[in-house]
Amino acid sequence: MPARKKLLILAGDGIGPEVMAQVRRVIAWFDRFRVVSFGVVEGLVGGASFDAHGTPLTEETLADAKAADAVLLGAVGGPKWDGLPFESKPERGLLRLRKEMALFANLRPAIVFESMAEAAALRPELVRGLDIMIVRELIGGIYFGEPRGIEELPDGSRRGVNTQVYTTEEIRRVARVAFEIAGKRTGKVCSVDKANVMESGVLWREEVQSLRDEEFPDIALTHMYADNCAMQLVREPKQFDVIVTDNMFGDILSDEAAMLTGSLGMLPSASLGAASGKGYRPALYEPVHGSAPDIVGKNLANPLAAFLSFAMMLRHSFALGDEAELVETAVGNVLAGGMRTADILQPGTAKVSTLVMGDAVLRELGKLTA
Ligand code: IPM
Ligand code: MG
Helix, strand or coil: EEEEEEEEEEECCCCCHHHHHHHHHHHHHHHHHCCEEEEEEEEEECCHHHHHHCCCCCHHHHHHHHHEEEEEEECCCCCHHCCCCHHHCCCHHHHHHHCCCCEEEEEEEEECCHHHHCCCCHHHHHHCCCCEEEEEEEECHHHHHEEEEEEECEEEEEEEEEEECCCCCHHHHHHHHHHHHCCCCCCCCEEEEECCCCHHHHHHHHHHHHHHHCCCCCCCEEEHHHHHHHHHHHHHHHHCCEEEEHHHHHHHHHHHHHHCCCCCCCHCEEEEECCCCCCCCCEECCCCCCCCCCHCCCCCCCCHHHHHHHHHHHCCCCCCCHHHHHHHHHHHHHHCCCECCCCHHHHHCCCHHHHHHHHHHHHHEEEHCC
């Protein structure tokens, strides 16, 4: 009997359901042909959940997420829900999932596939062979810090407040993840902060450095200010291997890094909690691209980031590195064959729909394992 894993799929809003429908096909393929099979439960999150239940995340869905071996999420948000009060916004559903599942480490690999170097926003020689891993702190910092809110002042004007706050433990646990990942790569970590302006950045820098000195002497650690990092990413991106940074800087820098790979439609992500004694580690996998309201329902969305997120799940939740590589190789081969969704179309390539891209990856999986 192959191992059976419990998955929760939260397709969410916008193009989420379209790309997750393609992932369901890959899951079905694995169920039939590979060493692992999946028991899938589906649920609602974001605007879809708000429309059905009046909240972007129900207690039941949260319980399902905690009970699953891994969660696959499509995307949340869209103009339809823009007018909602802050606490009901689709994004709150995703943020609450991250927080309640204690997913403190967000892995965002920016990898340039060989055939995609020409599609990037930078000159091909700057990005060819690029392979960066951004490790973003995900449940702390200004996203969650207190006090927060909008208050009315005596003169009738208003004041908006958010708080950037980090503790020793919050910094060290995410830095540890970055060092461990770097140890399996080139051993280089660049820690990014604004220690020149923020006390929380000073602490960030000191804690990352002392963890390195105490436990990871083989890691080559450098530090960089976030504004400089944003600049260096477009100047000479290949200087980076692993980048570790806080929640807000990670949000911004990972979008920037995504464009180095050709399109936001290519970037997967993994959000991980701490491994428990029994080997269980809470985990959620999602494409970075978001809900893309402008192309919803048109069969135009790029499903590759969702496939690559599924591959990250195989690797990080189930230690199935070979199976993950199979999916990644299939994606690379389809790209090399010249098929492109609209977002990554280049001269000399063929424009295909979401569905046809899904067909192509499935066909390639079949070929690779024939
Ligand atoms: C991301 C997104 C989210 C974030 C939004 C949708 C809340 O931009 O995952 O990068 O800001 O973290
Ligand atoms: Mg973002």
